[in-house]
Amino acid sequence: MAFSELLDRGGSRGRFQVPQMVALVVPITWLAPQNVLENFSAAAPSHRCWVPLLDNSMAQASVPRALDPQALLAVSIPPGPSRGPHQCRRFRHPQWQLLDPNATATNWSEADTEPCVDSWVCDRSAFTSTIVTKWDLVCDAQALRPMAQSIYLAGNPVGAAVWSQVSDRFGRRRVLTWIHLRVAMAATAAAFTPTFSMYCLFRFLTAFTVVGTTLNTFILLVTLNSLGYTFGRVLLAAVAYGVLQQLAVSVPCFLCFVYSWWLAESARWLLIMGRLERGLRELQKVATISGKRAVGDALTIEVLCSAKQEELSVSQTPGSLVALLHTPGLGLWTCFALGFTFYGLILDLQALGSNIFLLQALIVVPDIPPKVGTLLLLGHLGRRPTQAVILVLAGLCILANVLVPHGDPRRAGARGVGVAFTCFAIYTAEVFPTGAVGVASPGALCQMATQAGAILGPLVRLLRIYGDSLPLLVCGVVPVRSGLAALLVLPETQNLPLPNTIQ
Incomplete structure (x- = not known):
């Protein structure tokens, strides 16, 4: 008897599968935000160069007359391509002549400006902290933003090559359990890392483990995986707007690790690996929960041996x-x-x-x-x-x-x-x-x-x-x-x- 026939007789679509599928979709919903997290964690807010007249109280005290921030901005930062304050350059010295109402907006030369030499001041009204504001990934360093995203995504193909082998060797359920723990640890570490290079490393490790969940649920949830990712991205928009903390999408993975111990192991994998007694128990549990106890009681080691030989004849096809x-x-x-x-x-x-x-x-x-x-x-x-x-x-x-x-x-x-x-x-x-x-x-x-x-x-x-x-x-x-x-x-x-x- 083929293994697919055993599943059909024991209840391939019943009360056992529904909670199992829900338990597998929930982690996908929380892991999906990791793939697009940089939309928020690497968002680039409006920014300008740090200048003493605006950002140093002692320098402001030396201004001969009281000026509002807009006036100080006009004499400290040149206009940019969009007519707003330039994001990457500042005046070498305050251009006081620009305060003259008869002066023109072009009453200065490029030689009067210089790149930002101290740091940048960012608008924190939308984002209190991102990797851009933390490590100044703007202007000449702005290419590091897509680089960080690509480094994260590079972890996926590496993880796909590794976890596919590990799952075949140690089983789906055990690998899923440890994947959830590793994702939670790597994602949490990325939120606290002190350097950009370490951030990229932990994000790479996060992607390396996230892909393992997709691989191990691919066949069972082939239609639900995509919807799980969709709901996960909706969840990310809500969490990012309400919490504004990267930890909000990594801590729930610890909960997924806890309950994943309850998941059932793949009976097909148990048969192929020769663990017939445990495979028999898993199939009998499926039949019992699905309301087909008599079918489960009729299963024997001999029936599983026959199914195993048929599975091996297929898997050993050149x-x-x-x-x-x-x-x-x-x-x-x-x-x-x-x-x-x-x-x-x-x-x-x-x-x-x-x-x-x-x-x-x-x-x-x-x-x-x-x-x-x-x-x-x-x-x-x-x-x-x-x-x-x-x-x-x-x-x-x-x-x-x-x-x-x-x-x-x-x-x-x-x-x-x-x-x-x-x-x-x-x-x-x-x-x-x-x-x-x-x-x-x-x-x-x-x-x-x-x-x-x-x-x-x-x-x-x-x-x-x-x-x-x-x-x-x-x-x-x-x-x-x-x-x-x-x-x-x-x-x-x-x-x-x-x-x-x-x-």
């Missing part, structure tokens, strides 16, 4: 990571395009408007109905056309933002890419062979391809020095190309049996 990578139609380019475009947009909320708390909600909340609708479209239109249409439409929305810079197309594009993630999560589970394990598993390969694109996503913003619209052009062309390629390369998997081999 195949390797190299063979998978050279197999056309597995959609790794689509994974790369999704990660590149999504994180290139979603980690740059400040470019979309001033109120990033509201923007976070506006991008994520309208994302929920399309994701649910996509699950219905997949059953009617098929996997390949749905995936292609969503990607092309998302890319066109992003490209439209070049022509409508103050409209909503970019937000619609980000939502479209998020919906494409939902579609491709189901597609991936159906196109990869079930016998692939470890690094060659569908979750691991797609995570590595997605995060390879995600690493480059934040860095595309550096192209703004060559043109404000260039990052949008790149982020728009990539999903359009991927969507068109999906029609030509990706196979249709609707109503087809899951493949057991690469062939």
